């Protein structure tokens with residue numbers, strides 16, 4: 001490779017979008033605004049899917065059997081994010097995890113918080129796999145996934 | 155599997171920080187090398203397949219417009235295939251199917267990325283929906299950390315053992331990269347260096363993680379008739395398989411990882427492999443994160459469930475072990491994403507044709523190449539052999 005530095009061209013792109021939620025996700029996210037977490041149940045495989053879907057990805061059938069699942073569940077796995085990168089929901093360190101809510105057959109991503117994150121050993125002690133967690137709600141709700149502020153160990 | 159298909163030539167750029175060339179120049183560097191390696195010229199090619207992950211990595215939406223000239227695509231049909239991290243493998247599959255179908259006799263596959271020209275984490279965060287997954291998936295190490303913790307807990311593997319095995323795997327890959335003239339990161343490290351490197355996302359540390367690379371890989375696929383007529387040593391495609399699973403990360407089990415398990419099963423059936431641990435001579439695993447490679451060893455049946463750590467610590471995957479892994483240094487040392495899966499195919503082809511120079515595995519006859527993509531959503535394989 002040559003030692004000579006060639007020219008570079010700097011530019012930025014900022015692109016506006018407006019994405020449609022559709023009926024199922026509109027209802028799911030409006031549910032969060034009321035502090036309710038909804039799933040939909042597939043009549044073919046009998047699984048309750050959270051977040052709610054308009055069809056089952058395994059059976060490929062339409063589903064509209066709405067089920068309110070619990071605001072509490074079990075921590076399936078987690079990660080402690082220690083470095084900063086673009087588009088993070090908050091400043092590190094913070095924990096994200098997979099939570100299987102009581103009444104759901106699949107897990108969903110969310111933040112796990114409400115305890116001291118600065119000592120890794122304490123985090124490991126606080127978050128054994130299988131730890132029970134509970135949704136903590138944001139004060140201001142916008143019909144958004146972060147209306148659930150985070151899940152807190154109970 | 156349709157009619158036989160061979161790989162008759164491969165080409166790679168020197169991967170790394172390639173600000174010394176424009177994107178088309180970078181692509182053409184690998185394409186020219188593939189033509190030189192195979193001894194054919196652009197006029198011999200019936201079609202071109204290209205891909206990147208995702209196009210916007212370099213801020214140019216339709217890379218096949220911009221890069222078509224550099225891929226010798228003028229006057230030819232061109233296809234583009236994109237499947238996130240597994241793009242490079244999917245390009246190989248597309249080229250394979252094209253020749254296999256009989257509609258083309260020689261196809262050029264090109265995987266390319268110039269990751270250092272954009273903000274890679276920002277671009278990759280644009281791969282996810284902004285409704286419910288993006289906030290928790292942006293920054294790949296987090297989801298890989300979750301998969302690792304789930305795996306280690308499931309099989310009761312002591313934390314210290316997982317850590318030692320992953321650190322040793324990092325050392326093995328990095329040592330291997332020292333022999334690879336195309337590799338990006340070429341730095342000798344020790345197990346202690348890995349274990350003391352900064353935590354990115356517990357349990358993943360800096361030296362468990364791949365770099366951002368610029369690079370291109372080109373591979374030429376040919377029919378049996380053409381391959382024999384050209385007469386250079388060819389790598390024969392013995393097995394091709396790909397599996398997807400649900401988009402929502404929490405729908406699937408990422409330990410008993412079905413897309414990995416099922417696609418290996420299909421590729422082994424095609425290749426007539428019943429004991430992959432014994433029959434394969436080497437593997438080129440798509441390994442952006444050390445911990446995940448350990449889990450993949452188990453999903454692909456090289457190691458028993460929960461035993462990959464023992465195998466790595468016992469030297470099974472060393473360069474002189476029973477099943478050398480990523481003799482190229484893997485994705486861990488070189489990661490131009492859209493090319494990374496195709497590099498696995500190219501490296502496997504070089505091995506079974508005896509062209510791998512300093513990193514040649516003695517007597518290699520059967521090699522497995524792999525790539526994965528999405529939020530653990532896709533796995534793809536191509537198995538190559540030295541004989542038809």
Ligand SMILES: [Zn+2]
Nearest residue numbers: 042045056059
């Ligand atoms: Zn179903």
